[in-house]
Amino acid sequence: MAPGLTHLNAKGEAHIVDIGDKAVTRRRAVAQARIVGQPETVATIMGGGLKKGDALAVARIAGIMAAKKTSELIPLCHPIPLTKVSVDIEADGADAILIHATAETTGQTGVEMEALVAASTAALTLYDMAKAIDRGMVVTDMCLLEKSGGKSGDFTRS
Numbered sequence: 001m002a003p004g005l006t007h008l009n010a011k012g013e014a015h016i017v018d019i020g021d022k023a024v025t026r027r028r029a030v031a032q033a034r035i036v037g038q039p040e041t042v043a044t045i046m047g048g049g050l051k052k053g054d055a056l057a058v059a060r061i062a063g064i065m066a067a068k069k070t071s072e073l074i075p076l077c078h079p080i081p082l083t084k085v086s087v088d089i090e091a092d093g094a095d096a097i098l099i100h101a102t103a104e105t106t107g108q109t110g111v112e113m114e115a116l117v118a119a120s121t122a123a124l125t126l127y128d129m130a131k132a133i134d135r136g137m138v139v140t141d142m143c144l145l146e147k148s149g150g151k152s153g154d155f156t157r158s
Contacts, residue, residue: 014075014076015076016076016078017076017078017109019078019108019109020108022108022109022150022151023108023151024106024107024108025106025107025149025150026104026105026106026148026149027104027105027106027107027109027110027111027147027148027149027150028102028103028104028111028146028147028148028149029102029103029104029110029111029112029114029115029116029144029146029147029148030100030101030102030115030144030145030146030147031100031101031112031115031116031118031119031120031142031143031144031145032098032099032100032101032119032141032142032143032145033099033101033119033120033122033123033139033140033141033142034092034096034097034098034099034123034139034140034141034142035096035097035099035123035126035127035137035138035139035140036095036096036137036138036140037095037096037097037130037134037136037137037138038095038134038136038137039094039095040133040134041130041133041134041137042091042094042095042096042097043094044130044133045097045126045129045130046091046097050129050130050133051132052129053129055125055126055129055130056089056126058125058129059087059089059099059122059123059125059126059129060087060089060122062121062122062124062125063085063087063099063101063118063119063121063122063125064085064086064087064118065121066117066118066120066121066122067082067085067101067103067114067115067117067118068082068085068114069117070113070114070117073117074113074117077113078109080105080107080109080111080114081105081106081107082103082104082105082111082114083104083105083106084102084103084104085101085102085103085104085114085118086101086102087099087100087101087102087118087119087122088100088101088102089122089126097123097126099119099122099123099126100119100145101115101116101118101119101122102115103115103118109150110147110149110150110152111147112144112147115144116142116143116144119142120139120142123139123142124139127139143157144157145157
């Protein structure tokens, strides 16, 4: 097994990690995604002016739903009981929208993937709802901002 790659067994084959002996701890992760588009597009999304409806509300719900489905989307993720998922969306200058997704659990494995899936899905939902007016939008800057809990300890992107 390659050092640090817990999803590979001794033969280098993919497998789901055994978390049975891990301690139950409170775990939290925050991820972000950004969608960049024309200033008019960003203003229309943020102002609720899309013909498809309230894109911000739909993107929030999509992100929350996606976090709950992470283990169905990412093959080696454990299904975990989420205690909290939130998706916050705000303008980031005139030509971008910033999405922060937070996922929390009390369990034996972390919620980094749930936060990342929530943030990316919210961004993709905004793209879908606004693509009729701006097909040139770009989803970018998807990353883990911070995590806490678990054996590996805390992480904060600097």
